[in-house]
Amino acid sequence: MKQLRPLCLSFWIPPVIRPQAILIGKMLPEWIAQGMAPAVIAYKTDSPWDINAPVNYIPPKPLRRVTRRFPRLCRLLDKMYIEKLYRLARSVVNSYRPNVIFSFANPQDSNLLGAMLHERLALPFVSHFSDPFYDNPYKLLLPAQAATILEMERYIIEQSDRIIFVNSRLLELVMRKYPPKFRSRAIVVPHCFQRAGYPSPRGGKSNVFVLNHIGAFYQQRNPEMLFRAARRAMEIHPQLRDKLKIRMVGAVNDYTNYSSQEMFAMVKTCGLGAIVEFLPLVGYEESLQEMVDSDALVVIDADIPESPFLPSKLIDYIGSRREVIAITPAGSPTEEVVRGLGGKAFSYGQIEHLATWFVERVSGQQPDARDETFASRFEVRQTTRQFASTFRQLV
Numbered sequence: 001m002k003q004l005r006p007l008c009l010s011f012w013i014p015p016v017i018r019p020q021a022i023l024i025g026k027m028l029p030e031w032i033a034q035g036m037a038p039a040v041i042a043y044k045t046d047s048p049w050d051i052n053a054p055v056n057y058i059p060p061k062p063l064r065r066v067t068r069r070f071p072r073l074c075r076l077l078d079k080m081y082i083e084k085l086y087r088l089a090r091s092v093v094n095s096y097r098p099n100v101i102f103s104f105a106n107p108q109d110s111n112l113l114g115a116m117l118h119e120r121l122a123l124p125f126v127s128h129f130s131d132p133f134y135d136n137p138y139k140l141l142l143p144a145q146a147a148t149i150l151e152m153e154r155y156i157i158e159q160s161d162r163i164i165f166v167n168s169r170l171l172e173l174v175m176r177k178y179p180p181k182f183r184s185r186a187i188v189v190p191h192c193f194q195r196a197g198y199p200s201p202r203g204g205k206s207n208v209f210v211l212n213h214i215g216a217f218y219q220q221r222n223p224e225m226l227f228r229a230a231r232r233a234m235e236i237h238p239q240l241r242d243k244l245k246i247r248m249v250g251a252v253n254d255y256t257n258y259s260s261q262e263m264f265a266m267v268k269t270c271g272l273g274a275i276v277e278f279l280p281l282v283g284y285e286e287s288l289q290e291m292v293d294s295d296a297l298v299v300i301d302a303d304i305p306e307s308p309f310l311p312s313k314l315i316d317y318i319g320s321r322r323e324v325i326a327i328t329p330a331g332s333p334t335e336e337v338v339r340g341l342g343g344k345a346f347s348y349g350q351i352e353h354l355a356t357w358f359v360e361r362v363s364g365q366q367p368d369a370r371d372e373t374f375a376s377r378f379e380v381r382q383t384t385r386q387f388a389s390t391f392r393q394l395v
Helices: 018-035 071-096 109-121 141-157 168-176 224-236 238-243 260-267 284-294 311-319 333-341 351-362 372-378 380-392
Strands: 006-009 039-043 056-058 100-103 125-129 164-165 185-189 209-214 245-247 275-280 295-302 324-327 343-345
Touching: 006 018, 006 071, 006 109, 018 311, 018 380, 039 071, 056 071, 071 109, 071 141, 100 109, 100 380, 109 125, 109 141, 125 141, 125 351, 125 372, 141 168, 164 380, 168 185, 168 333, 209 284, 209 311, 224 238, 224 245, 224 260, 224 295, 238 245, 238 351, 245 284, 260 275, 284 311, 295 311, 311 324, 311 333, 311 372, 324 333, 324 351, 333 343, 333 372, 343 351, 372 380
Parallel strands: 006 039, 006 100, 039 056, 100 125, 125 164, 164 185, 209 245, 209 295, 245 275, 295 324, 324 343
Antiparallel strands: none
16 A cells, blocks of 8 residues: 655644644654654744654745735735745655645645645645634635635635545535535544543642633633633632632733733632632643643633634543533534533523532532543544545545
8 A cells, every 4th residue: 555645734833832733743643653654844943843754844924014005015925925835845845755735724825835736736635724714703804805815715625635624514614605516525524632642630639629721812712701600600609719710721822812901800800819820821731731630621612603613622621531611602513522522511691501510510519421432533543544544535
């Protein structure tokens, strides 16, 4: 059987602390373990990634402050940048001789580069969407910007031999704009966790119930409902105040539009100063330690109708074997995963339900049994088999 030699266009790689870097850091070692021979094209990092695969570096896209004032100029500069990446990638192709191209967005420049390599070099191409591109509800675009993004997305879709999405709702959202012949190329491969990567818990069992949230917040996705529900639980059972700790790891950071002052004010308003603890951003391994040191973990989605998002952090939560709860719109991919696992999902407005959960858990009531068969779908060995099967259909 011919060895799979994927050229992986993953611009964010370890040791960078970003979702795409963390994901590819789990994926590629398992690809290698299952017999693939990948090569990588990525942004230059401050320190090298310790991976048994060639890593080829490219420059990041320059930051520009003229996007809205001079859209045509920005489009020209973007095209020049992608052409520069193509020349660098073509030299990697010539030396490494991959038999399939795999692009791992975000950023979408990786998908655009993969589409160019397919169009010009006739190499099989598999694109990947963790989030919507044109249909992203977080982005407010001018008409000209929206038209440009739609044109780029259409180019990616048309050039792709296979299109991978991380959940079915995202697939349907993006592909509803395209003819059936393109829809037939789309499949779902979810985010993954690496079972062997989790440490043992630190310390013994405490009489304080610890609920942990790992990661950043945004204006549209913030902890207000969580704090309001915790306040309500204290109103119902004031004696629980000494038995609950909510830890927010990495909530305060420099790259989102949600300030620490807003969160601190929210904690003060809800009277949770002695309960909520803010911790700085930590590396991936330390985040796994925080997960296993918890009694339960919470994931929070923005209150967006028909949300297409499935946070990769949620899948890391699964690997910790801790109870997982969610604050998420009804019917979201997050709700589907959490309920499939056996956890509780609360839609916006269900503050009383979430307060009841706090009371039950802090009082010692045990969660429902976890569905291990469902959890195993997200293990990296399983998702790697799906990637390998997809690649083999094309080489």
